[in-house]
Amino acid sequence: MEQREFLEQSVEQYGKAAYNFAYRLTQNEADASDLTQEAFIRVFRSWQSFKPGTSFNSWIYRIITNLYRDELRRRKGRYHDEILETDEPHSGSGRPLAVQPIEEYIDGYLSEPVSKALAGLTAEQRQIVLLADIEELSYQEIGEIVGCSVGTVRSRLHRARTQLRKLVNFYMKSSS
Amino acid sequence: MIERHPTSEQLLEYLHRELPAPQDAAVHAHLAECASCAQAYEAEASLSDLLRAHARSQERELPHRVVMAIRSATDRPVPPPFWESFRNALRPMIAVPATAAIAAALYFGFSAWHSAADATTINAAEYVNNHAALTASSPFSEDPPVPAVLTSESGNATR
Numbered sequence: 557m558e559q560r561e562f563l564e565q566s567v568e569q570y571g572k573a574a575y576n577f578a579y580r581l582t583q584n585e586a587d588a589s590d591l592t593q594e595a596f597i598r599v600f601r602s603w604q605s606f607k608p609g610t611s612f613n614s615w616i617y618r619i620i621t622n623l624y625r626d627e628l629r630r631r632k633g634r635y636h637d638e639i640l641e642t643d644e645p646h647s648g649s650g651r652p653l654a655v656q657p658i659e660e661y662i663d664g665y666l667s668e669p670v671s672k673a674l675a676g677l678t679a680e681q682r683q684i685v686l687l688a689d690i691e692e693l694s695y696q697e698i699g700e701i702v703g704c705s706v707g708t709v710r711s712r713l714h715r716a717r718t719q720l721r722k723l724v725n726f727y728m729k730s731s732s
Numbered sequence: 733m734i735e736r737h738p739t740s741e742q743l744l745e746y747l748h749r750e751l752p753a754p755q756d757a758a759v760h761a762h763l764a765e766c767a768s769c770a771q772a773y774e775a776e777a778s779l780s781d782l783l784r785a786h787a788r789s790q791e792r793e794l795p796h797r798v799v800m801a802i803r804s805a806t807d808r809p810v811p812p813p814f815w816e817s818f819r820n821a822l823r824p825m826i827a828v829p830a831t832a833a834i835a836a837a838l839y840f841g842f843s844a845w846h847s848a849a850d851a852t853t854i855n856a857a858e859y860v861n862n863h864a865a866l867t868a869s870s871p872f873s874e875d876p877p878v879p880a881v882l883t884s885e886s887g888n889a890t891r
Binding site: 575576585596597689694 | 740741744745748750775776779780782783784785786787789790791792793794795797798799801802805806
């Protein structure tokens with residue numbers, strides 16, 4: 557298969573999933589668009605390193621995760637290697653700089669507590685929860701994407717979900 | 733049914749289908765019997781359901797401008813890395829003198845080797861004489877036989 561054809565096929569088949577993953581991760585359209593674009597440019601450049609038979613989703617998610625991590629570090633965002641243990645929601649800490657348009661806010665109004673709770677997680681916590689519960693990847697795949705062992709995925713996921721549950725309850729109570 | 737209640741980590745692994753088959757079966761059997769564990773499991777499962785429902789409600793199409801931006805960016809030739817550019821720039825500066833040096837070494841080395849070798853000297857006159865002697869004595873020679881000249885002791889030649 558030719559390089560251009562590989563890119564076109566991968567954008568067609570996985571572009572939407574990659575964009576949605578990037579959107580859930582960054583929580584805004586501008587950053588999600590940039591991440592998706594850059595990720596597929598990387599796919600184009602290193603297309604020969606993709607092994608047929610392996611999961612393309614895992615590959616593109618890994619690229620997006622790494623790009624997002626680099627971007628947060630570049631912006632000196634609050635990306636932590638360790639999970640924060642506090643129960644208090646941190647005010648927009650994991651949320652990058654772009655502003656969410658009002659239309660999106662209205663669209664997501666019904667799931668506002670969940671949106672806020674996800675935004676209240678650290679970037680690393682959000683990553684792991686998204687990969688496990690929304691993308692439904694195995695712990696092994698998550699470990700490969702995030703760059704840690706299965707045991708670490710297990711413990712981080714448990715703590716992230718505990719934190720998420722507390723945040724969801726907090727925002728549900730405050731919205732009611 | 734397992735004796736001890738599964739931990740919350742085990743319930744989470746059960747939810748994500750990460751437990752080995754025997755443990756998975758044991759937790760499954762335990763949940764059918766234990767109301768408190770079943771409730772804890774339902775709480776975990778409902779959080780996952782909530783997240784998936786939220787994701788579905790937020791799902792969006794890949795914007796066309798992103799596709800166009802990807803195509804536009806990949807249409808441009810990628811500039812080579814700095815080291816490669818530097819190496820390419822150096823290539824003629826290195827390759828030309830190196831080729832000249834190799835050519836010169838080959839030429840002068842060969843000449844020196846050739847002159848140093850013991851050249852076999854050939855005495856051409858010997859070959860000419862031998863040839864003349866052979867043709868003279870050969871019965872198939874087209875040259876007329878050289879008449880033998882006999883000399884007497886007195887010095888008078890007789891044919």
